[in-house]
Amino acid sequence: MSHTSVTDYSKIRLIGFDADDTLWRNSVYFVQAEKRLADLLSPWLSAETLHSRLVATETDNMPWYGYGVMAYTLSLIETAARESHYEIPAKDIERILEIGKWMLGHPVELYDGVLQILPVLEQHYPLVIVTKGDMLDQERKLRKSGLMPYFHHIEIVSEKNEDNYRDLLTRLKVRPEEFLMVGNSLKSDIAPVLAVGGQAVHIITDDIWEYERSDKPALPYREISRIDELLPILGLPGD
Amino acid sequence: MSHTSVTDYSKIRLIGFDADDTLWRNSVYFVQAEKRLADLLSPWLSAETLHSRLVATETDNMPWYGYGVMAYTLSLIETAARESHYEIPAKDIERILEIGKWMLGHPVELYDGVLQILPVLEQHYPLVIVTKGDMLDQERKLRKSGLMPYFHHIEIVSEKNEDNYRDLLTRLKVRPEEFLMVGNSLKSDIAPVLAVGGQAVHIITDDIWEYERSDKPALPYREISRIDELLPILGLPGD
Numbered sequence: 001m002s003h004t005s006v007t008d009y010s011k012i013r014l015i016g017f018d019a020d021d022t023l024w025r026n027s028v029y030f031v032q033a034e035k036r037l038a039d040l041l042s043p044w045l046s047a048e049t050l051h052s053r054l055v056a057t058e059t060d061n062m063p064w065y066g067y068g069v070m071a072y073t074l075s076l077i078e079t080a081a082r083e084s085h086y087e088i089p090a091k092d093i094e095r096i097l098e099i100g101k102w103m104l105g106h107p108v109e110l111y112d113g114v115l116q117i118l119p120v121l122e123q124h125y126p127l128v129i130v131t132k133g134d135m136l137d138q139e140r141k142l143r144k145s146g147l148m149p150y151f152h153h154i155e156i157v158s159e160k161n162e163d164n165y166r167d168l169l170t171r172l173k174v175r176p177e178e179f180l181m182v183g184n185s186l187k188s189d190i191a192p193v194l195a196v197g198g199q200a201v202h203i204i205t206d207d208i209w210e211y212e213r214s215d216k217p218a219l220p221y222r223e224i225s226r227i228d229e230l231l232p233i234l235g236l237p238g239d
Numbered sequence: 240m241s242h243t244s245v246t247d248y249s250k251i252r253l254i255g256f257d258a259d260d261t262l263w264r265n266s267v268y269f270v271q272a273e274k275r276l277a278d279l280l281s282p283w284l285s286a287e288t289l290h291s292r293l294v295a296t297e298t299d300n301m302p303w304y305g306y307g308v309m310a311y312t313l314s315l316i317e318t319a320a321r322e323s324h325y326e327i328p329a330k331d332i333e334r335i336l337e338i339g340k341w342m343l344g345h346p347v348e349l350y351d352g353v354l355q356i357l358p359v360l361e362q363h364y365p366l367v368i369v370t371k372g373d374m375l376d377q378e379r380k381l382r383k384s385g386l387m388p389y390f391h392h393i394e395i396v397s398e399k400n401e402d403n404y405r406d407l408l409t410r411l412k413v414r415p416e417e418f419l420m421v422g423n424s425l426k427s428d429i430a431p432v433l434a435v436g437g438q439a440v441h442i443i444t445d446d447i448w449e450y451e452r453s454d455k456p457a458l459p460y461r462e463i464s465r466i467d468e469l470l471p472i473l474g475l476p477g478d
Contacts, residue, residue: 081329089329090323
């Protein structure tokens with residue numbers, strides 16, 4: 001396949017990692033939150049109908065709220081009020097707020113392999129995180145993850161688009177062809193990086209949020225299914 | 240007064256500006272939002288009682304939600320549910336969500352003097368914005384303000400504390416004594432900057448949010464009551 005054609009990683013001088021659903025589990029908590037909302041709203045609509053209504057609300061709210069747990073909680077509440085025909089009791093609205101706080105408070109679960117590869121990679125490359133969403137929540141997850149010492153720089157942006165990647169590389173004084181981005185989202189981690197002339201490795205995962213789905217980019221990039229496949233790709237020994 | 244003793248600005252090589260309630264109005268929208276909530280909750284409690292309950296909810300939620308309109312909207316909803324003894328109808332919850340969207344959508348109202356001083360200042364100093372809160376909302380206000388061309392760098396942080404100011408100055412390669420911060424909040428704009436060895440000008444305004452109130456720092460800084468008093472302080476001609 002052209003999009004997985006062999007690429008040359010000898011020029012790489014900086015590696016960027018997505019965080020949510022790349023280094024640690026994230027979208028599973030959104031799925032669980034939606035399931036709890038479906039239970040609360042079961043008198044009014046099915047879980048399937050709720051799902052499509054919730055995605056529509058989130059999409060409408062995206063320009064206002066952006067990404068993250070607070071944005072999601074507000075969309076859960078809006079959907080609950082409207083889809084219950086305004087019959088949902090305030091006690092259940094409070095339960096939805098509690099679901100949001102649970103999402104902010106859960107422990108960070110790293111993917112298998114993360115703690116094996118980062119200490120090896122950081123011996124050879126400066127590593128950065130490029131992530132989006134609530135700044136406070138991302139900073140908290142990063143602290144809880146214990147991964148801060150491996151990263152040279154943390155970049156939290158409102159949107160992972162070409163402009164923001166270009167800005168980051170300019171500030172870090174790295175040319176696009178020297179940058180390799182690793183992540184699970186074609187839309188946020190792969191396509192915009194390839195478009196600015198960078199390289200990319202796509203980790204294929206089941207944990208992919210609806211909003212992040214996108215067509216495969218035409219430019220070449222690598223696909224892997226586990227993060228520890230990164231080491232052999234870069235010519236480094238795994239264990 | 241010791242805290243307004245004359246300071247030497249000849250060394251200044253970078254000027255930082257707070258944004259909310261320094262360049263443009265901000266807390267007035269929070270006050271108006273609270274007034275609308277008070278109307279909705281008038282069957283259950285007075286505006287005064289609501290105020291203290293809301294501040295308590297915001298303070299409790301601060302470690303989870305941080306600053307900004309989404310955080311505030313979630314606290315409005317939580318307070319409304321609890322203080323109405325869970326009697327508030329879901330239609331009113333939807334109205335609170337609309338209050339939040341109104342806050343995100345209002346036009347940006349610059350303070351008098353801002354458009355006069357920035358073109359003069361940027362001839363003499365690189366200018367940066369240092370602000371906190373929702374990244375997306377801050378970026379949107381900045382775009383709407385038309386002020387982007389005057390600023391060399393925009394720094395959006397989760398908290399304006401000593402560590403974050405120190406990091407910023409290191410990244411921008413400016414020594415603390417070469418940095419002047421201008422803002423309306425003693426807690427966020429003045430005290431931490433003085434503590435890291437920087438200089439500060441406090442703009443005294445009525446628009447100050449409860450959470451930003453703080454004691455006067457002991458280290459010397461200047462006080463002004465209008466932003467255009469900055470020019471004479473820096474030895475630049477005003478008009």
